[in-house]
Every structure is written in structure tokens, then in C-alpha cells.
Amino acid sequence: MTSLLSALLAVVVAAGTAIVIVESLHLVLQRLGRRSSLLCDLTTTAHRPFLATVTVFAVQVAVRGFAGEFPGRGGVLHTLVILxxxxxxxxxxxLLLVLEDVALAKWRIDVPDNMKARRLKTQVQMLRRVTVAAIVVITLGVVLMTFPGVRALGASVLASAGLISVIAALAAQSTLGNVFAGLQLAFSDAVRIDDVVVVEGEWGRIEDLTLTYVAVQIWDDRRLILPTSYFTTKPFQNWTRTGSAVLGTAEIDVDWSAxxxxxxxxxxxxxxxTELWxxxxCVLQVTEAVGGMIRLRALVSAHDAGSLWDLRCLVRERLVTWVFAHRRDSLPRTRTDVGMDHGYAGSALDGNAAASPARGRRGGLDRRGDDEAVDDARVFSGTGDGDERAAAFSGPDEKISGAAEPTSEPELPVVVTPSR
Known part of the structure; x- marks a missing residue:
């Protein structure tokens, strides 16, 4: 009975002393934390685990050193070791959470140029998940090793580790594949948190990236959950891998007279x-001229995918409104030729040819003014980034060595028409 009372007294004194010390240290760090964000996060996040660790450790030391023999002493000490x-x-x-906050404090993702911040956030979150999983596994292993029976079993388990590893690998093949795929995504920059992607025909952003799955927030607030191995085995579109600025098109069909x-x-x-641009x-081109209509494609650019969507809709709406208000005769129409005077058509064609002698000489096109073409009609040339875009999609502009340049115009063959 005396040993039990001394054990309880030692536990109370040790726990009280530990609590007083930890709380005093907590108050000091709170005052210092007003000037340091690191100390503020430390006092907020690590207060309870630090209090639990110090208290349990103090109680264990008190029971071992100051409490005598009492019933169940071995079980109590074993429980304290596990705690x-x-x-x-x-x-x-x-502490890992505190380090994560410190690492991400200098990098904000709510700014326009946030590619580095998103990459760092993805990698830090992935490392934290891996480390937490490793801590849990190691903790369970250490707790199990405190039991003598498990330690004896460990020798036989290690002897058959080869067979067990093969069986575990076969049983958890898909899970392990997703884990390694998650690590590959985190450090390969193929996809990051807040990246805008098009996957499975859906347009959205990467909301969360874990070791086993990726959550994609669709534009209409749905969530598309995909395994991480999907992004390493199947193609997908990443609109913000190198930057958030993107290009988009808006197409309309009009009559040839537009x-x-x-x-x-x-x-x-x-x-x-508009501030969306x-x-x-800002380019408008005729991309098709078939079926009695011409197709106009407006190519515009915006800072991000959301602004681009609104800009495309705005451009399409304004162009349609302008055609209907100012050139209603240029609306799409279907022509039907029920009869044609071939003689009149032939004379009209001959008249056009006579009126434009440059057509036969220059391939049917009057190219005067080509050098004065506006830049709004060019995608891969002109001012802005047109020349840079053209260089990215073309090969080296070099002449083939040994090729002789023509010194004069080639002679045209003479065609003799027999007289009737």
C-alpha cells in the first residue's frame, strides 16, 4: 500500500511539474511570437503534442526512479513506454506541419505569377504525406517491438522476408503504383496544385494531389477523382505548366460578302x-471557305483560363451582334442555282479577266498591298509574339549546303497550237 501511494505521489508531482514548465515556456513563446511568425506557429501547432510528450516522459521517469514495487508495475511501465x-x-x-508553413510562407499562390509557389506547395505537401506515413509505420513497428513475443517473431519474419515481400508486392501492385506515380508527379512538374487541365473531356483545376489520387475541380464545381497513375499513363492537357497566359478561339460562319x-x-x-484581354x-483569319460560307476564326489571348473563356464568349457575342446590326446581308445563307446563262457567265468572266490583266500573270491574285497587311490577320508573323511563335513551330532557316542557286529565270516551254 505504501509503494502504491508513493507511486501515485510521484506521478502527480512529475505531471504537475511538467505541466507548469511547459505552460510557462508556452507563455514566453507566445509573447515572442508577436514578432516572429515561426514562434507563433510553433506555439500554436506544437503546444499540445509537446505537453503530452513532456508529461508522459516525466511520469515514466518518476515511476521508474521514485516509485517502489507495486502490483502491476511492469504493465504500467510498458504502457508508459508506448505512450x-x-x-x-x-x-x-x-513539427513537420510547422516546417511546411515556414516553407510556404514566402510563396503565395493567390498571385498572378504563382508557378513556383504551386510547384513548391505540391512538393512540400507530398513530402509531408510521405513523411507522416513513414512516421506512422515506424511508430507502429517500434511499439510492436516493445513486446517480447513480437521481437521473437521478428527473427522468423526476417528469415522469410523475400517471400513476404513478393506476396505483398503482388497484392498491393496498384496501390504501390499510385504511390510512386504520386511521387513522380510531385517532382516532375507534369502537374501541380492549381494547374488548369483538360482531362476526360472535362476542364478544371487540380484541387488536391495525394499519393493515391488526384482531385480535379471541374468548372461547374463538380469533382473528378482520378488515380495518380492516370496522369503518368494517359495523355492530358495542362494549360498552366509553363505559364497561366493562354490562347483561345471564337469562330463564326458568315456569307462570302462579309x-x-x-x-x-x-x-x-x-x-x-475589355480588361479580359x-x-x-488579337487576330481574325478566314480559316475555311466551303459550303457557300466562310468561317472566321478570332484568336485572342488572356492572362488565365477563366478570363479566356469569358473573352471568347464576349468576342463571339460582339461579332455576331455587329454582323446582324451592320451587315445583315452577310448572314449565312444557302444559294441554289436553278438556271445559268453560260454565255453571260462566260462573257462576264472574260470581262473580269480583261479588266484585271495582272491575274493571269500573277496566278489569279492581285497581290498589291501584301506587304501592308495588318498584323490582326497574322498568327505566325508580324509584330508582337508572332515571329517568336513561328520560330517555335518551324525548323532552322538555313540553306542546304551544296545546293546551287538559280542565276536566271528558267525558260518556259513553247507550246505550238495547230491551226484549223
């Missing part, structure tokens, strides 16, 4: 009148 191991693991996990230059001027006015690309 110390668990408390230390909790403290290490809390004034392209006037529509091009309207596109320029629309882009310059980033000032890089």
Missing part, C-alpha cells in the same frame, strides 16, 4: 475595350 513513443511521433508530425477588314477592326475594338494576340 512516450506515440507522443514523440505526434510531436514530430506537428467585310473581313471591318470585322477585324471590330475585333480589335472589342479586345481593347492581356494585349498579346
Amino acid at each position: 512516450v513513443i506515440a507522443a514523440v511521433a505526434w510531436l514530430i508530425g506537428a 467585310p473581313v477588314e471591318s470585322l477585324r477592326a471590330e475585333l480589335r475594338a472589342v479586345c481593347e475595350g 492581356d494585349g498579346r494576340v
Whole structure:
């Protein structure tokens, strides 16, 4: 009875002393934390695990050193050892959270140029998850090794480790594949948190990236959950891998009589009148002329994918409104030729050829003014980043060695038409 009372007294004194010391240290760090964000995070996150670790350790030392023999002493000491191991693991996990906050404090992701911050956040979160999983596994292993029976079993387990590892690898093949795929994604920069992607026909952003799955937030607030191995085995579009600025198109079909230059001027006015446009690309081109209509493609640029979507819709709406308001005769129409006077058509064609003698000489096109073409009609040339884009999609502009340049125009063959 005396030994039990002394044990209880030692536990109370040790626990009280530990609590007083930890709380006093906590108050001091709170005052210092007003000037240091690191100390502030430390006192907030690591307070409880540090208190638990110090208290349990003090109680264990008191029971071992000051308490005598009492019934169940061995079981109590074993329980305290397990609690110390668990408390230390909790403290290490809390310190990891503090280190993560310190690493990410200097890098914000709510700014326009946040590519480095998103990469760092992805890697830090992945490392934290791996480290926490390792801490849990190691803690469980250390706790099990405190039991004498498990230590004896460990020798036989190690003897058959080869067979067990093969069986475990076969049983958890898909899980291990996702884990390694998650690590590969975190450090290969193929995809990062807050990246805008197009996957499985859906457009969204990477909301969360774990060791086993990736959560994609779709534009309409749905969530698409995919295994991490999907992004290492199947193709997908990443719109923000090197930057958030992107290009987009808005297409409309109009009649052949539509004034392209006037529509091009309207596109320029629309882009310059909205903050959605980033000032890089504003181009209108005729991409198709089949089926009795021509297709106009407006290529515009924006700072990010969300702004690009709104800009594309705005451009399409304004161009359609302009055509309907100013050139209603240029709306898409279907022509049906029920009869044709071939003689009149032939004379008209001959008249056109006579009126434009430069057509036969220059391939049917009057190219006067080509050098004065506006930049809004060019994608891979002109001012802005057109020349840079052209260089990225073309090979080296070098002449083949040994090729002789023509010194004069080639002679045309003479065609003799027999007289009737």
C-alpha cells in the first residue's frame, strides 16, 4: 500500500511539474511570437503534442526512479513506454506541419505569377504525406517491438522476408503504383496544385494531389477523382505548366460578302475595350471557305483560363451582334442555282479577266498591298509574339549546303497550237 501511494505521489508531482514548465515556456513563446511568425506557429501547432510528450516522459521517469514495487508495475511501465513513443511521433508530425508553413510562407499562390509557389506547395505537401506515413509505420513497428513475443517473431519474419515481400508486392501492385506515380508527379512538374487541365473531356483545376489520387475541380464545381497513375499513363492537357497566359478561339460562319477588314477592326475594338484581354494576340483569319460560307476564326489571348473563356464568349457575342446590326446581308445563307446563262457567265468572266490583266500573270491574285497587311490577320508573323511563335513551330532557316542557286529565270516551254 505504501509503494502504491508513493507511486501515485510521484506521478502527480512529475505531471504537475511538467505541466507548469511547459505552460510557462508556452507563455514566453507566445509573447515572442508577436514578432516572429515561426514562434507563433510553433506555439500554436506544437503546444499540445509537446505537453503530452513532456508529461508522459516525466511520469515514466518518476515511476521508474521514485516509485517502489507495486502490483502491476511492469504493465504500467510498458504502457508508459508506448505512450512516450506515440507522443514523440505526434510531436514530430506537428513539427513537420510547422516546417511546411515556414516553407510556404514566402510563396503565395493567390498571385498572378504563382508557378513556383504551386510547384513548391505540391512538393512540400507530398513530402509531408510521405513523411507522416513513414512516421506512422515506424511508430507502429517500434511499439510492436516493445513486446517480447513480437521481437521473437521478428527473427522468423526476417528469415522469410523475400517471400513476404513478393506476396505483398503482388497484392498491393496498384496501390504501390499510385504511390510512386504520386511521387513522380510531385517532382516532375507534369502537374501541380492549381494547374488548369483538360482531362476526360472535362476542364478544371487540380484541387488536391495525394499519393493515391488526384482531385480535379471541374468548372461547374463538380469533382473528378482520378488515380495518380492516370496522369503518368494517359495523355492530358495542362494549360498552366509553363505559364497561366493562354490562347483561345471564337469562330463564326458568315456569307462570302462579309467585310473581313471591318470585322477585324471590330475585333480589335472589342479586345481593347475589355480588361479580359492581356494585349498579346488579337487576330481574325478566314480559316475555311466551303459550303457557300466562310468561317472566321478570332484568336485572342488572356492572362488565365477563366478570363479566356469569358473573352471568347464576349468576342463571339460582339461579332455576331455587329454582323446582324451592320451587315445583315452577310448572314449565312444557302444559294441554289436553278438556271445559268453560260454565255453571260462566260462573257462576264472574260470581262473580269480583261479588266484585271495582272491575274493571269500573277496566278489569279492581285497581290498589291501584301506587304501592308495588318498584323490582326497574322498568327505566325508580324509584330508582337508572332515571329517568336513561328520560330517555335518551324525548323532552322538555313540553306542546304551544296545546293546551287538559280542565276536566271528558267525558260518556259513553247507550246505550238495547230491551226484549223
